[in-house]
Amino acid sequence: MLETMVDREDWDLGSLAEEIDIPKATVMRMLLTLKSMGYVDQVEIGKRYYVTTRLFDIGSRAVRNIDVFKLSRPIMEDLLNQCDETVYLSVLSGIDVIVISKILSRHYLKVDSYVGDRVRSYHASGGKALLAVLTPEERLRLFSGHTFEQMTEKSIASIAQLEAEMKKANAKGYALADEERFKDIRSVGVAVFNHRNEPIAALSAVAPKVRLKMADIPAFAGKVVAAGNEISRKMGASRFIG
Secondary structure (H helix, E strand, C coil), X not given: CHHHHCCCCCEXXXXXXXXXXXXXXXXXXXXXXXXXXXXXXXXXXXXXXXXXXXXXXXXXXXXXXXXXXXXXXXXXXXXXXXXCCEEEEEEEECCEEEEEEEECCCCXXXXXXXXXXXXXXXXXXXXXXXXXXXXXXXXXXXXXXXXXXXXXXXXXXXXXXXXXXXXXHHHHCCEEEECXXXXXXXXXXXXEECCCCCEEEEEEEEEECCXXXXXXXXXXXXXHHHHHHHHHHHCCCXXXXX
C-alpha cells in the first residue's frame, strides 16, 4: 500500500482501496495503524491521506547502515565466540535504540530481542554508549520534556541520573546496563564510529547476571570494546574507545 501511495501526492480512501484492490474497511484499519506510527498523515481530519517523510528517514538510515551491518557481522561472530553471550548491533533513533543485527548465545538461558526491536536508549547499554558520545547540551535537548520510564527499580529516572551514568561511561570507556530494562540481565555497550568519526551504531553483549558477575565485567567489557574499535577501524574511523 505504501508503494502505491508514494506515486501520488495524496489519496482519498475510496480511490486507494480501489487501486490496491483491498476492501475499504481493511484499508482504513491499515491507514490508522500507519498514521499512529507516523508513516501516514491527513491533510485534515477525515480528509485525504499522504505519506510522510518518515519513510525517507528510514530509507536514509538503512542506506547509512548497510556498510556497518556488513562489516560488523564477522566481528560480532568473533565476539560471540569469545564471550558466548548474545551480541547486538543497534542504532540511535530519537530517544530510542533500534536493533539492526544480532547473534544469539549458544546457552539455553539467553537474552533474545528481535531485529527491529525499539527500546528507550537509557534502558540499554548500546543506547547509553551512543548517548555518552553526545554533548550534555545535546542530551538535554533530546530529553527535554521527557518522562523517564521505569522498567525496573534500577532504571534511570531523571536527566541528572542520566548525566551521572554518562560520566561513568566516558570514564570507563563503555556503558553498563545493570538490570535497567529487565531484572537479572546485564549488558555492556560501546559506540561505533564511521570514517568521519561520527557515532553510527553501538555494539553490545548481553548476559544473565548469573553468568556475568560484577567482578567479571571489566574483562567482559574489554572484549566488547576491542570488537567495537575493530568495527570502527573497518569503517575508516580514527576515533576509538579507550
